[in-house]
Amino acid sequence: MKNMTLKLLIWRQKDANSPGEMVPYTVENVSPHMSFLEMLDVLNEKIIKEGGDPIEFDNDCREGICGMCSLVINGIPHGTQHRTATCQLHMRHFKDGDTITIEPFRAKPFPVIKDLAVDRSAFDRIIAKGGYISVNTGSAPDANSIPISKEAADLAMDAAECIGCGACVAACPNASAALFVGAKISQYTFLPQGKPEAKRRALRMIEQMDAEGFGNCSNHGECEAVCPKEISILNIARMRREFLKAAIR
Amino acid sequence: MASKPYDTTFLTTVGKKIVMAITGLFLVIFVVEHMLGNLFFLVGADAYNEYSHKLLSLGPLLWAIEIVLLAAFVFHAFYGISITLYNKSARPEKYKQLRSAGKPSRKTISSTTMIYTGLILLIFLVIHLKSFKYGTYYSTVVNGVEMRDLHRLMVEKFSTPLYTFGYVAVMILLGFHLRHGFWSAFQSLGANHPRYSAGIYTLGVFIAIILAIGFVAVPLWIYFTQ
Ligand code: SF4
Ligand code: FES
Numbered sequence: 001m002k003n004m005t006l007k008l009l010i011w012r013q014k015d016a017n018s019p020g021e022m023v024p025y026t027v028e029n030v031s032p033h034m035s036f037l038e039m040l041d042v043l044n045e046k047i048i049k050e051g052g053d054p055i056e057f058d059n060d061c062r063e064g065i066c067g068m069c070s071l072v073i074n075g076i077p078h079g080t081q082h083r084t085a086t087c088q089l090h091m092r093h094f095k096d097g098d099t100i101t102i103e104p105f106r107a108k109p110f111p112v113i114k115d116l117a118v119d120r121s122a123f124d125r126i127i128a129k130g131g132y133i134s135v136n137t138g139s140a141p142d143a144n145s146i147p148i149s150k151e152a153a154d155l156a157m158d159a160a161e162c163i164g165c166g167a168c169v170a171a172c173p174n175a176s177a178a179l180f181v182g183a184k185i186s187q188y189t190f191l192p193q194g195k196p197e198a199k200r201r202a203l204r205m206i207e208q209m210d211a212e213g214f215g216n217c218s219n220h221g222e223c224e225a226v227c228p229k230e231i232s233i234l235n236i237a238r239m240r241r242e243f244l245k246a247a248i249r
Numbered sequence: 250m251a252s253k254p255y256d257t258t259f260l261t262t263v264g265k266k267i268v269m270a271i272t273g274l275f276l277v278i279f280v281v282e283h284m285l286g287n288l289f290f291l292v293g294a295d296a297y298n299e300y301s302h303k304l305l306s307l308g309p310l311l312w313a314i315e316i317v318l319l320a321a322f323v324f325h326a327f328y329g330i331s332i333t334l335y336n337k338s339a340r341p342e343k344y345k346q347l348r349s350a351g352k353p354s355r356k357t358i359s360s361t362t363m364i365y366t367g368l369i370l371l372i373f374l375v376i377h378l379k380s381f382k383y384g385t386y387y388s389t390v391v392n393g394v395e396m397r398d399l400h401r402l403m404v405e406k407f408s409t410p411l412y413t414f415g416y417v418a419v420m421i422l423l424g425f426h427l428r429h430g431f432w433s434a435f436q437s438l439g440a441n442h443p444r445y446s447a448g449i450y451t452l453g454v455f456i457a458i459i460l461a462i463g464f465v466a467v468p469l470w471i472y473f474t475q
Contacts, residue, residue: 011345022345075346082350101346108339171350173361174336176262206263215339216262216332219433220360225350234441240263241439247258 001032004096032092056115064088067163072103077167077226085228105170109212122212129208130201152190159186161229168223174215179223182235199246270434272325284463294400302396333364359429366426373419407471424461
């Protein structure tokens with residue numbers, strides 16, 4: 001495959017309080033082996049060389065495990081490639097001459113910091129309300145001393161795979177955080193260590209989710225389709241069961 | 250948890266959807282019953298009038314059912330509107346471009362138009378009650394018993410094209426509303442499981458189609474044959 005030239009339409013916004021707009025760019029010599037973020041690096045290098053203000057975007061591990069990368073690419077959070085975080089999306093999925101639109105994750109609780117970078121600390125505040133267990137778990141042998149069935153361990157892991165990227169919120173027509181919170185509540189429901197605080201965890205995390213201003217889940221299921229970790233909306237149903245168990249005392 | 254002076258369970262985003270689900274499922278039971286009742290029309294004028302007479306003579310039981318129904322409608326509509334307005338405010342800056350990521354998403358024309366189909370159904374309900382429940386009172390005698398002649402009122406209403414095709418259109422919208430609403434209610438109540446979710450979804454589509462067909466059958470039959 002030969003290198004490509006792409007047209008980009010990128011959301012530029014100076015800071016949280018300034019209005020933003022879509023700005024066109026052209027980036028040349030894009031190798032199909034580059035990741036999407038590397039393509040943006042190439043563009044930023046060019047912008048810096050020309051004395052411009054580089055485009056701000058979030059990233060960290062670039063291995064699909066940290067949850068820092070974001071971006072709504074051609075109208076879909078993390079792009080059209082299913083089960084893939086933006087950092088794992090490769091340019092071979094695009095064609096020479098394509099126009100690609102890039103926008104930030106949009107939700108009231110995710111204010112834009114600059115350009116494509118948004119503040120997702122609302123998620124941290126939800127976690128701080130109960131996304132943990134309040135005991136010292138000790139070292140690995142201690143953990144192994146409590147037998148856990150394979151099924152329970154698998155289901156807990158399925159939920160724990162959530163990397164907290166916020167794509168679910170970005171894709172939701174209502175900007176609901178139900179999938180994220182559902183995953184973070186669910187992961188503890190299968191494990192003995194999660195049981196003692198189950199009720200408090202469900203009520204407090206949901207209360208914080210609401211306080212942050214995320215919308216109501218209408219069960220569109222768009223979240224599951226964009227989630228890089230394929231978190232299932234069954235976790236949202238499980239969150240509701242946990243909520244009902246906690247609310248009906 | 251800091252205790253509140255009142256119970257906030259049903260004011261949370263999760264709790265509101267539980268109210269939507271319970272009232273919604275109750276209304277589904279009601280419309281299924283209503284649709285089946287309508288089919289008595291096809292049996293004959295006397296059968297239909299006798300069926301409605303039996304319902305009307307339930308007395309206090311009927312009132313109780315009507316009060317619960319009214320409450321279900323009011324809560325379902327009120328919560329539906331308030332949830333929609335709130336959801337709009339959760340994303341003040343719109344996307345320039347946003348599209349569906351495809352399967353396994355269940356976002357459809359049905360799921361994104363719930364508020365519109367819902368509002369139309371609400372307006373329809375008022376007109377519908379005005380035309381039938383509180384409509385012209387004709388009386389007839391079946392087997393020596395004096396009763397309301399709803400059959401005659403039906404034939405009268407469904408002989409005008411506007412009323413007939415308006416009704417048909419709204420019933421199709423009801424089908425769309427239920428296509429998303431039915432499975433969504435189960436999901437909102439937490440009643441979802443990998444083994445059953447596909448079945449519940451299919452059942453919802455099935456109920457939506459059967460209801461729409463059942464409801465449009467009688468008006469169309471009247472319009473084209475009477
Ligand atoms: S549920 Fe999926 S999309 Fe949502 S924050 Fe977790 S990993 Fe990201
Ligand atoms: S940068 Fe860490 S998941 Fe993409």
